[in-house]
Amino acid sequence: xxxxxxxxxxxxxxxxxxxxxxxxxxxxxxxxxxxxxxxxxxxxxxxxxxxxxxxxxxxxxxxxxxxxxxxxxxxxxxxxxxxxxxxxxxxxxxxxxxxxxxxxxxxxxxxxxxxxxxxxxxxxxxxxxxxxxxxxxxxxxxxxxxxxxxxxxxxxxxxxxxxxxxxxxxxxxxxxxxxxxxxxxxxxxxxxxxxxxxxxxxxxxxxxxxxxxxxxxxxxxxxxxxxxxxxxxxxxxxxxxxxxxxxxxxxxxxxxxxxxxxxxxxxxxxxxxxxxxxxxxxxxxxxxxxxxxxxxxxxxxxxxxxxxxxxxxxxxxxxxxxxxxxxxxxxxxxxxxxxxxxxxxxxxxxxxxxxxxxxxxxxxxxxxxxxxxxxxxxxxxxxxxxxxxxxxxxxxxxxxxxxxxxxxxxxxxxxxxxxxxxxxxxxxxxxxxxxxxxxxxxx
Numbered sequence: 001x002x003x004x005x006x007x008x009x010x011x012x013x014x015x016x017x018x019x020x021x022x023x024x025x026x027x028x029x030x031x032x033x034x035x036x037x038x039x040x041x042x043x044x045x046x047x048x049x050x051x052x053x054x055x056x057x058x059x060x061x062x063x064x065x066x067x068x069x070x071x072x073x074x075x076x077x078x079x080x081x082x083x084x085x086x087x088x089x090x091x092x093x094x095x096x097x098x099x100x101x102x103x104x105x106x107x108x109x110x111x112x113x114x115x116x117x118x119x120x121x122x123x124x125x126x127x128x129x130x131x132x133x134x135x136x137x138x139x140x141x142x143x144x145x146x147x148x149x150x151x152x153x154x155x156x157x158x159x160x161x162x163x164x165x166x167x168x169x170x171x172x173x174x175x176x177x178x179x180x181x182x183x184x185x186x187x188x189x190x191x192x193x194x195x196x197x198x199x200x201x202x203x204x205x206x207x208x209x210x211x212x213x214x215x216x217x218x219x220x221x222x223x224x225x226x227x228x229x230x231x232x233x234x235x236x237x238x239x240x241x242x243x244x245x246x247x248x249x250x251x252x253x254x255x256x257x258x259x260x261x262x263x264x265x266x267x268x269x270x271x272x273x274x275x276x277x278x279x280x281x282x283x284x285x286x287x288x289x290x291x292x293x294x295x296x297x298x299x300x301x302x303x304x305x306x307x308x309x310x311x312x313x314x315x316x317x318x319x320x321x322x323x324x325x326x327x328x329x330x331x332x333x334x335x336x337x338x339x340x341x342x343x344x345x346x347x348x349x350x351x352x353x354x355x356x357x358x359x360x361x362x363x364x365x366x367x368x369x370x371x372x373x374x375x376x377x378x379x380x381x382x383x384x385x386x387x388x389x390x391x392x393x394x395x396x397x398x399x400x401x402x403x404x405x406x407x408x409x410x411x412x413x414x415x416x417x418x419x420x421x422x423x424x425x426x427x428x429x430x431x432x433x434x435x436x437x438x439x440x441x442x443x
Contacts, residue, residue, distance in 0.1 A: 036371035057087035099382035106374035157386025276416035
């Protein structure tokens with residue numbers, strides 16, 4: 001527990017470089033930014049602390065100490081094999097609870113003149129102390145049915161986050177495409193077009209290669225019909241979205257659409273398909289299955305988990321710094337147009353004009369209207385916490401006191417596949433919506 005509190009203390013000290021103007025005096029070397037951006041970056045750091053703390057409780061040396069907590073492993077036949085999963089659930093419970101409370105607290109905040117805005121953008125040391133205290137208290141929750149109930153919340157939250165992540169990913173692909181096309185037109189340098197072509201082809205090649213490998217390793221000639229359906233359905237859906245994206249009718253109403261975005265979505269849904277099949281309980285059709293009976297069982301960060309966590313933080317950071325009000329991210333989170341907000345002050349807080357000493361410039365750009373929905377942003381980070389929890393525990397479910405019942409489960413398989421299909425459906429809708437509803441403005 002001391003390691004976790006030390007981690008929280010270190011993270012709290014970072015608030016001096018990422019917090020509000022009241023904290024900006026302590027870090028002269030920090031870059032200038034808007035208050036709305038600095039707060040979101042800081043909450044992303046909080047999410048990183050959640051990830052690091054979850055990894056710390058998986059350390060073998062710490063698990064021996066966790067077993068001694070009263071009620072933590074009550075009625076467990078072999079606590080040493082369950083303790084890693086149970087600890088991750090409780091760490092993520094503390095962070096998810098923090099984000100959900102902040103979500104409720106920040107409902108209907110309109111501008112920084114609201115007293116609640118100061119809570120949103122400051123008091124970082126206090127926030128980390130609250131999270132740390134909640135985390136310690138969570139370890140004393142009697143085991144009972146906590147794990148089973150929290151598993152259900154984790155599955156639902158992770159599903160919703162995957163869908164939100166897709167919307168952010170589509171916006172990222174659109175921005176990527178627009179940025180490089182603009183650079184090619186402005187500089188008259190064809191290398192930008194070639195770079196777009198390269199990455200588009202590369203992502204399609206990875207998607208096709210992965211699909212072939214799925215058929216080789218996750219199917220059998222005389223069985224595994226469910227996996228065959230998953231793989232074939234995903235392949236057909238990838239072909240459909242790629243064709244639809246370049247149809248002349250779609251191009252007329254959606255000039256931003258193209259194969260780059262379809263390649264990104266195809267690769268992402270292929271990853272989800274792989275992740276789902278890796279959780280299938282049938283050992284015959286799942287070569288990545290883990291033997292759970294016998295031996296030391298601990299959640300592990302395999303290649304699949306690492307990819308999921310990296311994508312999560314890339315998308316969260318992107319949504320934190322994405323400012324354009326025309327973006328899907330802005331519309332999803334209720335962003336206003338930050339480019340029309342209060343301009344950067346000529347003299348930043350923490351700058352001494354006479355001495356010329358530099359200071360961090362964190363200015364309030366939300367006096368008239370908030371740059372994003374505080375409440376929704378915290379809701380999204382709560383869902384991200386659930387996603388981290390499910391990834392680090394490999395989507396397994398501690399369903400009872402017996403270690404023999406700790407296994408891959410069909411619930412996680414269908415959650416991932418359903419999220420993959422919803423992602424495909426949402427992307428198709430973004431392409432055809434202007435044709436279906438011509439009187440609406442989708443710009």
